[in-house]
Amino acid sequence: AQSVAQPEDQVNVAEGNPLTVKCTYSVSGNPYLFWYVQYPNRGLQFLLKYITGDNLVKGSYGFEAEFNKSQTSFHLKKPSALVSDSALYFCAVSRPTPNKFYFGSGTKLNVKP
Amino acid sequence: GAGVSQTPSNKVTEKGKYVELRCDPISGHTALYWYRQSLGQGPEFLIYFQGTGAADDSGLPNDRFFAVRPEGSVSTLKIQRTERGDSAVYLCASSPGQPNEQFFGPGTRLTVL
Numbered sequence: 001a002q003s004v005a006q007p008e009d010q011v012n013v014a015e016g017n018p019l020t021v022k023c024t025y026s027v028s029g030n031p032y033l034f035w036y037v038q039y040p041n042r043g044l045q046f047l048l049k050y051i052t053g054d055n056l057v058k059g060s061y062g063f064e065a066e067f068n069k070s071q072t073s074f075h076l077k078k079p080s081a082l083v084s085d086s087a088l089y090f091c092a093v094s095r096p097t098p099n100k101f102y103f104g105s106g107t108k109l110n111v112k113p
Numbered sequence: 114g115a116g117v118s119q120t121p122s123n124k125v126t127e128k129g130k131y132v133e134l135r136c137d138p139i140s141g142h143t144a145l146y147w148y149r150q151s152l153g154q155g156p157e158f159l160i161y162f163q164g165t166g167a168a169d170d171s172g173l174p175n176d177r178f179f180a181v182r183p184e185g186s187v188s189t190l191k192i193q194r195t196e197r198g199d200s201a202v203y204l205c206a207s208s209p210g211q212p213n214e215q216f217f218g219p220g221t222r223l224t225v226l
């Protein structure tokens with residue numbers, strides 16, 4: 001069965017510190033990997049994606065993510081967290097065929113001043 | 114430019130009633146997705162359209178749920194004989210096609226009393 005796991009319901013970091021939000025997946029074949037962010041009362045917004053190529057991808061708002069095929073992981077990172085990064089983060093995976101997306105359960109990021 | 118829009122933003126109905134939820138995708142996007150998001154959960158795939166046809170409807174929970182996209186643009190999710198367990202936020206997303214990211218609408222919050 002295809003699945004995406006975000007093992008942490010919540011991540012707490014202090015402003016200025018690095019942050020990591022974890023994601024592992026179980027999808028056959030070569031997956032496409034995505035991160036989305038959801039602010040309160042707002043729709044999901046795309047942050048970044050991995051399709052192929054360099055394992056480290058950079059996205060919006062200074063976020064980056066590293067694809068690790070052997071560990072089937074795609075962790076989201078940022079070198080220096082901002083209070084405004086506080087939101088709900090979702091990892092998503094799809095396969096080339098069929099074009100069906102699987103989302104994780106989400107991780108709430110709290111950045112304290 | 115205009116993003117994905119969904120109407121209504123909120124819908125309250127009584128158990129057993131019929132509801133329709135509408136999605137207007139970004140112009141030119143060939144792929145359209147419907148998801149259901151319950152509190153504290155990630156989006157759950159319902160159905161995916163490529164053009165006018167449903168390419169994958171494996172996520173529809175039962176035959177009370179049906180979706181159409183007759184002209185390859187606007188889509189309507191239809192729920193018959195609503196049940197309290199149908200209460201959730203229904204999300205629509207569109208995409209120009211693989212391997213691109215999805216663009217999400219703000220969602221329709223459905224409450225079945």
